[in-house]
Amino acid sequence: MSIWNGVTIRLLGPVTLARDGAPIPVPGQRQRRFLASLALRPGQVISKEVLSEDSWDGEPPLTVSGQLQTSAWMIRKALVEAGLPRETLGSHDRGYELRVPPRSIDLFVFRETVREARDLHACGEHGGASDRLDSALALWRGPAFVDITSSRLRLKAESLEAERTAAVELRARIDIDLGRYDEAISRLSELVDDDPFREDLYVSLMKAYYAEGRQVDAIQVFHRAKRILREHIGIDPGARMMKVMQAILHQDEKLLGVRTPA
Numbered sequence: 001m002s003i004w005n006g007v008t009i010r011l012l013g014p015v016t017l018a019r020d021g022a023p024i025p026v027p028g029q030r031q032r033r034f035l036a037s038l039a040l041r042p043g044q045v046i047s048k049e050v051l052s053e054d055s056w057d058g059e060p061p062l063t064v065s066g067q068l069q070t071s072a073w074m075i076r077k078a079l080v081e082a083g084l085p086r087e088t089l090g091s092h093d094r095g096y097e098l099r100v101p102p103r104s105i106d107l108f109v110f111r112e113t114v115r116e117a118r119d120l121h122a123c124g125e126h127g128g129a130s131d132r133l134d135s136a137l138a139l140w141r142g143p144a145f146v147d148i149t150s151s152r153l154r155l156k157a158e159s160l161e162a163e164r165t166a167a168v169e170l171r172a173r174i175d176i177d178l179g180r181y182d183e184a185i186s187r188l189s190e191l192v193d194d195d196p197f198r199e200d201l202y203v204s205l206m207k208a209y210y211a212e213g214r215q216v217d218a219i220q221v222f223h224r225a226k227r228i229l230r231e232h233i234g235i236d237p238g239a240r241m242m243k244v245m246q247a248i249l250h251q252d253e254k255l256l257g258v259r260t261p262a
Helices: 029-039 048-056 064-081 106-122 126-137 151-177 181-194 199-211 215-233 239-249
Strands: 007-010 016-019 022-025 045-047 089-091 095-098
Touching (some): 007 106, 016 064, 029 064, 045 048, 048 064, 048 151, 199 239
Antiparallel strands (some): 007 016
8 A cells, every 4th residue: 555654544444543554543532533534635625614514413512613723733743643744734714634645545545446456357357456456455444434423424434335345346246257256256245245135236146156056046146135125125126137037047158247167
């Protein structure tokens, strides 16, 4: 991972600073919220109103201005401890600015690495894409903002988790392209357990089972999905899932886009 003067800001897990891989804790819930809010938009002046919303969920105390100043002071202290100048956290009349390059924040490194993996995958370089995705996913040390309790920031964390899920899903598709069907099945099964109403995940899992030569398991995935969708949201599987099911029953490998082991 690219770092700046040996320092990284970690959002993909507990919100921390790190220097040369050694974590430097950010003390206090309010300070972690403050840093997370700024680190989502490095190099931008974030208004005091936005910081207040993120820090107090729209219910700031009467002393909000003073408490923001205290948070800024404590963040600067942590930045200095990490070896960065106090000016890394800039103050403006209307807000604050975190003056660090995006490459020093794990979230932005994750996004760039995933983009590289998608480009490699599109070019048919599946091995390179697999390696890049492994590097990207290794940056996660738990759910995003795992130690943050702000409702507003938790909503943002949910969207980041969706990015992580998309990367794992892409990794599973690449596993299929590389013939690593067991790995694809494991990844996709976990995704389905986490989000049992996404038909596209069931479709990918059915294809992975079929490619592994486990036609019966692929069919069972379809019936499991059919039962869950009917019982919980009152719908039948969509046209794509039905089409894949028919292809499995007729062993139509061309339609499935996979080949079973010889």
